[in-house]
Amino acid sequence: MNQPVVLLEHVYKYYNQVPVVQDLSLEIASGEMFGLLGPNGAGKSTTIRMLTTLTSPSQGRVAIADYDVVKQAQQVKRHIGVVLQQISVDPDLTVWENMEYHGRLHHIPNPERQAVIRQYLDYVELNDRRDTPVRNLSGGMKRRLQIARALLHQPEILFLDEPTVGLDPQTRRRLWEIVRDLKSQGMTILLTTHYMEEAEFLCDRIGIMDAGKLIEIGTPESLRQKHGMALVVTQSESDRKLSYKFFPDFEQANTYLEQQPDKRGMMVRASNLEDIFVELTGRKLD
Numbered sequence: 001m002n003q004p005v006v007l008l009e010h011v012y013k014y015y016n017q018v019p020v021v022q023d024l025s026l027e028i029a030s031g032e033m034f035g036l037l038g039p040n041g042a043g044k045s046t047t048i049r050m051l052t053t054l055t056s057p058s059q060g061r062v063a064i065a066d067y068d069v070v071k072q073a074q075q076v077k078r079h080i081g082v083v084l085q086q087i088s089v090d091p092d093l094t095v096w097e098n099m100e101y102h103g104r105l106h107h108i109p110n111p112e113r114q115a116v117i118r119q120y121l122d123y124v125e126l127n128d129r130r131d132t133p134v135r136n137l138s139g140g141m142k143r144r145l146q147i148a149r150a151l152l153h154q155p156e157i158l159f160l161d162e163p164t165v166g167l168d169p170q171t172r173r174r175l176w177e178i179v180r181d182l183k184s185q186g187m188t189i190l191l192t193t194h195y196m197e198e199a200e201f202l203c204d205r206i207g208i209m210d211a212g213k214l215i216e217i218g219t220p221e222s223l224r225q226k227h228g229m230a231l232v233v234t235q236s237e238s239d240r241k242l243s244y245k246f247f248p249d250f251e252q253a254n255t256y257l258e259q260q261p262d263k264r265g266m267m268v269r270a271s272n273l274e275d276i277f278v279e280l281t282g283r284k285l286d
Protein backbone atom coordinates (compact mmCIF):
# COMPACT_ATOMS: atom_id res chain seq x y z
CA MET A 1 0.00 0.00 0.00
CA ASN A 2 1.14 3.58 -0.71
CA GLN A 3 1.71 5.75 2.31
CA PRO A 4 -1.61 5.89 4.25
CA VAL A 5 -3.00 9.42 4.23
CA VAL A 6 -6.10 8.57 6.25
CA LEU A 7 -5.53 6.65 9.44
CA LEU A 8 -7.83 5.46 12.20
CA GLU A 9 -6.40 3.35 15.02
CA HIS A 10 -8.74 1.66 17.49
CA VAL A 11 -11.12 4.59 17.37
CA TYR A 12 -14.20 4.86 19.58
CA LYS A 13 -16.83 7.57 19.68
CA TYR A 14 -19.41 7.73 22.46
CA TYR A 15 -22.50 9.90 22.63
CA ASN A 16 -23.99 9.88 26.14
CA GLN A 17 -21.92 6.82 27.01
CA VAL A 18 -23.35 4.97 24.00
CA PRO A 19 -20.67 3.81 21.55
CA VAL A 20 -21.60 4.82 17.99
CA VAL A 21 -18.17 3.94 16.58
CA GLN A 22 -16.32 1.00 18.10
CA ASP A 23 -12.72 -0.07 17.72
CA LEU A 24 -12.47 1.24 14.17
CA SER A 25 -9.07 0.78 12.52
CA LEU A 26 -8.59 1.73 8.90
CA GLU A 27 -5.85 2.94 6.56
CA ILE A 28 -6.52 4.60 3.23
CA ALA A 29 -3.64 5.00 0.80
CA SER A 30 -2.78 8.09 -1.19
CA GLY A 31 -4.80 8.11 -4.43
CA GLU A 32 -7.25 5.49 -3.23
CA MET A 33 -11.03 5.79 -3.53
CA PHE A 34 -12.58 4.18 -0.47
CA GLY A 35 -16.29 3.65 0.15
CA LEU A 36 -17.92 3.29 3.56
CA LEU A 37 -21.21 1.43 3.35
CA GLY A 38 -23.77 0.75 5.99
CA PRO A 39 -27.39 1.26 7.00
CA ASN A 40 -28.69 4.40 8.73
CA GLY A 41 -27.05 4.90 12.07
CA ALA A 42 -24.08 2.63 11.33
CA GLY A 43 -21.63 5.41 12.25
CA LYS A 44 -20.45 6.49 8.78
CA SER A 45 -21.16 10.20 9.22
CA THR A 46 -19.66 10.17 12.69
CA THR A 47 -16.50 8.63 11.21
CA ILE A 48 -16.35 11.35 8.55
CA ARG A 49 -16.97 14.01 11.21
CA MET A 50 -14.02 12.72 13.22
CA LEU A 51 -11.77 12.61 10.16
CA THR A 52 -12.71 16.16 9.22
CA THR A 53 -12.18 17.65 12.73
CA LEU A 54 -15.89 18.33 13.26
CA THR A 55 -16.01 16.06 16.30
CA SER A 56 -13.27 14.50 18.41
CA PRO A 57 -12.75 10.78 18.85
CA SER A 58 -13.47 9.62 22.41
CA GLN A 59 -10.58 7.17 22.21
CA GLY A 60 -7.96 6.10 19.65
CA ARG A 61 -5.96 7.96 17.04
CA VAL A 62 -7.24 9.69 13.92
CA ALA A 63 -4.71 11.25 11.55
CA ILE A 64 -4.76 12.86 8.12
CA ALA A 65 -1.47 13.04 6.22
CA ASP A 66 0.25 12.30 9.54
CA TYR A 67 -1.44 15.22 11.31
CA ASP A 68 -3.49 14.40 14.39
CA VAL A 69 -7.10 15.58 13.91
CA VAL A 70 -7.36 16.79 17.51
CA LYS A 71 -3.96 18.32 18.13
CA GLN A 72 -3.26 19.58 14.60
CA ALA A 73 -6.72 20.44 13.33
CA GLN A 74 -5.57 23.49 11.35
CA GLN A 75 -3.03 21.47 9.35
CA VAL A 76 -5.64 18.77 8.78
CA LYS A 77 -8.13 21.32 7.43
CA ARG A 78 -5.60 22.50 4.87
CA HIS A 79 -5.28 18.99 3.48
CA ILE A 80 -8.96 18.08 3.22
CA GLY A 81 -12.02 19.05 1.24
CA VAL A 82 -15.39 18.15 2.71
CA VAL A 83 -18.83 17.69 1.17
CA LEU A 84 -21.34 16.89 3.87
CA GLN A 85 -24.79 15.40 3.55
CA GLN A 86 -26.66 18.57 4.36
CA ILE A 87 -26.31 21.18 1.64
CA SER A 88 -23.98 23.56 3.40
CA VAL A 89 -23.75 26.37 0.88
CA ASP A 90 -25.49 29.65 1.82
CA PRO A 91 -28.80 29.86 -0.08
CA ASP A 92 -28.90 33.67 -0.03
CA LEU A 93 -25.48 34.17 -1.57
CA THR A 94 -24.76 33.72 -5.26
CA VAL A 95 -22.61 30.90 -6.57
CA TRP A 96 -19.64 33.23 -6.92
CA GLU A 97 -20.14 34.77 -3.46
CA ASN A 98 -20.16 31.32 -1.86
CA MET A 99 -16.87 30.49 -3.54
CA GLU A 100 -15.42 33.88 -2.66
CA TYR A 101 -16.37 33.45 1.00
CA HIS A 102 -14.76 30.04 1.18
CA GLY A 103 -11.63 31.29 -0.61
CA ARG A 104 -11.26 34.09 1.94
CA LEU A 105 -11.75 31.63 4.81
CA HIS A 106 -8.80 29.69 3.43
CA HIS A 107 -6.76 32.90 3.01
CA ILE A 108 -6.31 32.42 -0.73
CA PRO A 109 -4.96 35.78 -1.89
CA ASN A 110 -6.13 37.69 -4.96
CA PRO A 111 -5.70 37.50 -7.93
CA GLU A 112 -5.10 33.76 -7.39
CA ARG A 113 -8.46 33.47 -5.60
CA GLN A 114 -10.41 34.82 -8.58
CA ALA A 115 -8.51 32.49 -10.91
CA VAL A 116 -9.13 29.31 -8.89
CA ILE A 117 -12.80 30.18 -8.36
CA ARG A 118 -13.19 30.49 -12.14
CA GLN A 119 -11.20 27.30 -12.67
CA TYR A 120 -13.33 25.19 -10.32
CA LEU A 121 -16.65 26.69 -11.39
CA ASP A 122 -15.62 25.81 -14.93
CA TYR A 123 -14.68 22.33 -13.79
CA VAL A 124 -18.18 21.66 -12.38
CA GLU A 125 -19.83 23.60 -15.24
CA LEU A 126 -21.30 26.36 -13.11
CA ASN A 127 -19.53 29.44 -14.49
CA ASP A 128 -22.66 30.49 -16.37
CA ARG A 129 -24.52 30.41 -13.02
CA ARG A 130 -21.99 32.48 -11.13
CA ASP A 131 -24.48 35.26 -10.32
CA THR A 132 -27.40 32.95 -9.47
CA PRO A 133 -28.46 32.82 -5.81
CA VAL A 134 -27.85 29.32 -4.55
CA ARG A 135 -31.48 28.87 -3.56
CA ASN A 136 -32.39 28.94 -7.27
CA LEU A 137 -30.03 26.08 -8.20
CA SER A 138 -31.18 22.49 -8.71
CA GLY A 139 -30.09 19.83 -6.21
CA GLY A 140 -27.42 18.57 -8.62
CA MET A 141 -26.03 22.08 -9.18
CA LYS A 142 -25.87 22.69 -5.43
CA ARG A 143 -23.94 19.47 -5.01
CA ARG A 144 -21.55 20.49 -7.80
CA LEU A 145 -21.06 23.84 -6.12
CA GLN A 146 -20.27 22.08 -2.84
CA ILE A 147 -17.66 20.00 -4.65
CA ALA A 148 -16.14 23.07 -6.35
CA ARG A 149 -16.00 24.81 -3.00
CA ALA A 150 -14.40 21.82 -1.31
CA LEU A 151 -11.68 21.81 -4.00
CA LEU A 152 -10.91 25.52 -3.90
CA HIS A 153 -7.96 25.33 -1.52
CA GLN A 154 -6.63 22.35 -3.53
CA PRO A 155 -6.83 19.63 -0.88
CA GLU A 156 -5.25 16.21 -1.37
CA ILE A 157 -8.05 14.31 0.30
CA LEU A 158 -11.75 14.67 -0.36
CA PHE A 159 -14.55 13.47 1.92
CA LEU A 160 -17.97 12.98 0.37
CA ASP A 161 -20.81 12.04 2.71
CA GLU A 162 -23.64 10.58 0.62
CA PRO A 163 -22.73 12.77 -2.38
CA THR A 164 -25.56 11.65 -4.64
CA VAL A 165 -28.43 11.11 -2.22
CA GLY A 166 -31.68 12.54 -3.56
CA LEU A 167 -30.33 13.18 -7.06
CA ASP A 168 -31.88 11.84 -10.25
CA PRO A 169 -29.98 9.11 -12.14
CA GLN A 170 -28.51 11.42 -14.83
CA THR A 171 -27.25 13.91 -12.26
CA ARG A 172 -25.86 11.08 -10.17
CA ARG A 173 -23.93 9.79 -13.18
CA ARG A 174 -22.59 13.28 -13.93
CA LEU A 175 -21.29 13.46 -10.36
CA TRP A 176 -19.71 10.02 -10.74
CA GLU A 177 -17.80 11.36 -13.76
CA ILE A 178 -16.50 14.27 -11.71
CA VAL A 179 -15.49 12.00 -8.82
CA ARG A 180 -13.71 9.57 -11.15
CA ASP A 181 -11.94 12.42 -12.86
CA LEU A 182 -10.71 13.72 -9.50
CA LYS A 183 -9.42 10.27 -8.69
CA SER A 184 -7.61 10.07 -12.02
CA GLN A 185 -5.86 13.30 -11.02
CA GLY A 186 -4.51 11.53 -7.92
CA MET A 187 -7.00 12.71 -5.30
CA THR A 188 -7.61 10.43 -2.31
CA ILE A 189 -11.36 10.11 -1.78
CA LEU A 190 -13.45 8.68 1.02
CA LEU A 191 -17.15 8.54 0.34
CA THR A 192 -20.14 7.12 2.15
CA THR A 193 -23.08 5.81 0.24
CA HIS A 194 -26.23 3.76 0.44
CA TYR A 195 -26.09 2.98 -3.25
CA MET A 196 -24.48 -0.32 -4.11
CA GLU A 197 -23.85 0.46 -7.79
CA GLU A 198 -22.20 3.69 -6.71
CA ALA A 199 -19.81 1.85 -4.42
CA GLU A 200 -19.08 -0.83 -6.99
CA PHE A 201 -18.58 1.66 -9.81
CA LEU A 202 -16.43 4.16 -7.96
CA CYS A 203 -14.51 2.51 -5.18
CA ASP A 204 -11.19 0.65 -5.14
CA ARG A 205 -12.03 -0.71 -1.70
CA ILE A 206 -15.12 -0.88 0.41
CA GLY A 207 -15.67 -1.07 4.15
CA ILE A 208 -19.01 -2.24 5.49
CA MET A 209 -20.02 -0.72 8.82
CA ASP A 210 -22.81 -1.91 11.04
CA ALA A 211 -23.70 -0.73 14.54
CA GLY A 212 -20.48 1.26 14.82
CA LYS A 213 -18.16 -1.56 13.74
CA LEU A 214 -16.27 -2.23 10.54
CA ILE A 215 -17.46 -5.74 9.78
CA GLU A 216 -15.92 -6.28 6.33
CA ILE A 217 -13.31 -4.65 4.12
CA GLY A 218 -11.92 -5.37 0.66
CA THR A 219 -12.23 -4.68 -3.05
CA PRO A 220 -15.74 -5.24 -4.47
CA GLU A 221 -14.36 -8.23 -6.37
CA SER A 222 -12.57 -9.74 -3.36
CA LEU A 223 -15.74 -9.44 -1.27
CA ARG A 224 -17.70 -11.32 -3.92
CA GLN A 225 -14.99 -13.93 -4.19
CA LYS A 226 -14.88 -14.38 -0.44
CA HIS A 227 -18.63 -14.72 0.03
CA GLY A 228 -19.46 -16.44 -3.26
CA MET A 229 -19.75 -15.27 -6.87
CA ALA A 230 -23.12 -16.97 -7.46
CA LEU A 231 -26.38 -17.30 -5.58
CA VAL A 232 -29.36 -19.59 -5.58
CA VAL A 233 -32.39 -17.49 -4.71
CA THR A 234 -35.45 -19.36 -3.47
CA GLN A 235 -38.88 -17.90 -2.98
CA SER A 236 -40.91 -19.78 -0.40
CA GLU A 237 -44.30 -21.05 -1.64
CA SER A 238 -45.99 -20.33 1.67
CA ASP A 239 -44.92 -16.81 2.70
CA ARG A 240 -43.22 -15.61 -0.56
CA LYS A 241 -40.05 -14.78 1.42
CA LEU A 242 -36.74 -14.94 -0.45
CA SER A 243 -33.76 -16.87 0.83
CA TYR A 244 -30.24 -16.75 -0.57
CA LYS A 245 -27.56 -19.41 -0.71
CA PHE A 246 -24.03 -18.43 -1.80
CA PHE A 247 -21.80 -20.59 -4.01
CA PRO A 248 -18.18 -20.04 -5.09
CA ASP A 249 -19.17 -20.11 -8.78
CA PHE A 250 -22.08 -20.61 -11.19
CA GLU A 251 -21.21 -24.24 -11.86
CA GLN A 252 -21.67 -25.19 -8.24
CA ALA A 253 -24.82 -23.08 -7.93
CA ASN A 254 -26.29 -24.77 -11.02
CA THR A 255 -25.34 -28.22 -9.77
CA TYR A 256 -27.13 -27.48 -6.49
CA LEU A 257 -30.20 -26.28 -8.37
CA GLU A 258 -30.28 -29.39 -10.58
CA GLN A 259 -30.19 -31.60 -7.52
CA GLN A 260 -33.34 -30.05 -6.05
CA PRO A 261 -36.46 -32.21 -6.53
CA ASP A 262 -38.69 -29.12 -6.73
CA LYS A 263 -37.10 -26.19 -8.57
CA ARG A 264 -40.15 -23.93 -8.50
CA GLY A 265 -39.36 -20.46 -7.17
CA MET A 266 -35.61 -21.05 -7.53
CA MET A 267 -33.10 -19.22 -9.70
CA VAL A 268 -29.35 -18.78 -10.04
CA ARG A 269 -27.79 -15.34 -10.42
CA ALA A 270 -24.53 -13.45 -9.83
CA SER A 271 -24.01 -12.15 -6.31
CA ASN A 272 -23.62 -8.44 -5.63
CA LEU A 273 -22.55 -6.21 -2.78
CA GLU A 274 -26.06 -5.84 -1.48
CA ASP A 275 -26.40 -9.62 -1.14
CA ILE A 276 -23.17 -9.64 0.84
CA PHE A 277 -24.38 -6.82 3.04
CA VAL A 278 -27.63 -8.64 3.81
CA GLU A 279 -25.73 -11.87 4.43
CA LEU A 280 -23.40 -10.13 6.87
CA THR A 281 -25.87 -8.02 8.78
CA GLY A 282 -29.19 -9.74 8.27
CA ARG A 283 -30.49 -6.34 7.21
CA LYS A 284 -31.26 -4.66 3.95
CA LEU A 285 -29.70 -1.38 2.92
CA ASP A 286 -32.32 1.30 2.48
Ligand SMILES: Nc1ncnc2c1ncn2[C@@H]1O[C@H](COP(=O)(O)OP(=O)(O)OP(=O)(O)O)[C@@H](O)[C@H]1O
Nearest residue numbers: 015016020038039040041042043044045046047085
Ligand atom coordinates in the same frame (compact mmCIF):
# COMPACT_ATOMS: atom_id res chain seq x y z
N1 LIG B 1 -24.52 14.53 18.02
C1 LIG B 1 -25.03 13.34 18.35
N2 LIG B 1 -25.54 13.10 19.58
C2 LIG B 1 -26.04 11.91 19.92
N3 LIG B 1 -26.09 10.85 19.08
C3 LIG B 1 -25.61 11.01 17.83
C4 LIG B 1 -25.06 12.26 17.40
N4 LIG B 1 -24.66 12.12 16.11
C5 LIG B 1 -24.96 10.84 15.76
N5 LIG B 1 -25.53 10.20 16.78
C6 LIG B 1 -25.96 8.78 16.77
O1 LIG B 1 -24.85 8.01 16.36
C7 LIG B 1 -25.27 6.91 15.57
C8 LIG B 1 -24.50 6.91 14.28
O2 LIG B 1 -24.94 7.99 13.47
P1 LIG B 1 -24.27 8.39 12.08
O3 LIG B 1 -24.95 9.61 11.58
O4 LIG B 1 -22.82 8.40 12.23
O5 LIG B 1 -24.68 7.14 11.19
P2 LIG B 1 -24.63 6.98 9.63
O6 LIG B 1 -24.08 5.64 9.37
O7 LIG B 1 -23.94 8.13 9.00
O8 LIG B 1 -26.16 7.00 9.24
P3 LIG B 1 -26.90 7.78 8.04
O9 LIG B 1 -26.73 6.93 6.86
O10 LIG B 1 -28.31 7.84 8.52
O11 LIG B 1 -26.26 9.13 7.94
C9 LIG B 1 -26.77 7.04 15.39
O12 LIG B 1 -27.41 6.20 16.32
C10 LIG B 1 -27.03 8.49 15.72
O13 LIG B 1 -28.32 8.66 16.27
